[in-house]
Amino acid sequence: MLHVLLHMARHDGPMKSETIGTMLGTNPVVVRRTLAGLRDAGYVRSEKGHGGGWVIACDLERVSLLDVYRAVGGPRLFAIGNEHSNPDCAVEQLVNTAVEDVLRDAEALLVKRLGAVSLAELSRGLDARCAGVSRRRLPGVD
Template sequence: MRADSRLSRMLHVLIHMDRHEGSTTSDTIALMLRTNPVVVRRTMAGLREHGYVRSEKGHGGGWTLAQPLAAITLLDVYRAVGEPPLFAIGPAEEQPKCLVEQAVNSAVGDVMDEARTLLLGRFGEITLASLAQDFDERCAGVYPFEEIIQ
């Protein structure tokens, strides 16, 4: 199963957007993510619907932040990108009447629910501002900012 990187990619984009003055086009974001602008617009639409970004059409248009990074958590972005699967493992469903499969699924399901609750709770505690601060600390005095974003 291929990892779903929408969450980390959008966190990356939002921090870059915070560092740029003005708007950022879907084409620019697509180049950064090595994807298609249509994919960018579709993904950013979820962020717009949740009120984290704005979009302007036409010449000089593009995407801008609608809220400061301190007001947005990882959980907010996770929900805005469609709540992708958190785990690659899960219960089997080949033999639903099998008592062994039922016992295994019960145990696995309970543990997965606990892990999901813990992970999403932690996502809710981490703001994008804290990620941006971590970035700032990592690059302080190491490279000019322009070299890092290329």
Template sequence: MKSNSQLSDVLHVLLHMAESDGPATSDKLAMAMQTNPVVLRRLMTGLREAGLVASSKGHGGGWVLSCPLDRITLRDVHEALGAPRFVSLGFREDRPECLVALAVNEALGAAVRDAEVLLLERLGAVTLAALSRDFHHRLADHHAAGTPHRLEEHHHAD
């Protein structure tokens, strides 16, 4: 099964926006996400409706963050994307009559609900500001080591 990387992709884009000196176009952000600008705009719609980003059209327009990084949690972004399920365990039968299947479905369902509650709690404790600090710390470490690094090249290429 293919994993859903929307949350990771959008967090990547939001951090690029935070590093940008001005509005970032859909084309530029789509390149950072390695997708089509139409896909990016579709994802950004939920973020705009949640008040996390804003956009303007025309020359000099593009996407900008509309609130400080320390006020945006990973959970906020997840919810703005429509709160897709994190765990997608399938059940052998959706409405089983078999008592074994009922027991299995109940146990798996409870475990999935518990895991998602814990994951949402953890995501609510991490802000984009924390991710930005981590990026800058890693960037400083690379500079101090004199190591060529893909992160900075990738960041500036976007």
């Protein structure tokens, strides 16, 4: 979806769900479903009828990757979670506490890092990349 947002920001006029769907190899309805979260969060706006489609509705400077992630709807960041088969078991309680402790810190880092990057920064990175593609090495790519 970040992919889509950046394209949208650089695109002149609204983008159709079908165009976006073709772009990332899926279909229009799935695009609408996913984009609905971003619309509800106020990051994009959708317009109906002739010449309609999706447009950016926010200041890219004020929206972070974390904002997008949350709006698009992944409440769970990690693939691992705790079991609670017998809540009274001291072993289970201790293990859960230890694991949750680690997970909490890792999630905090993830949140911090994702929250520190704005869409505008990504867009600027793209400008730089296009400008110097033939002369310089690409930033962040080995």
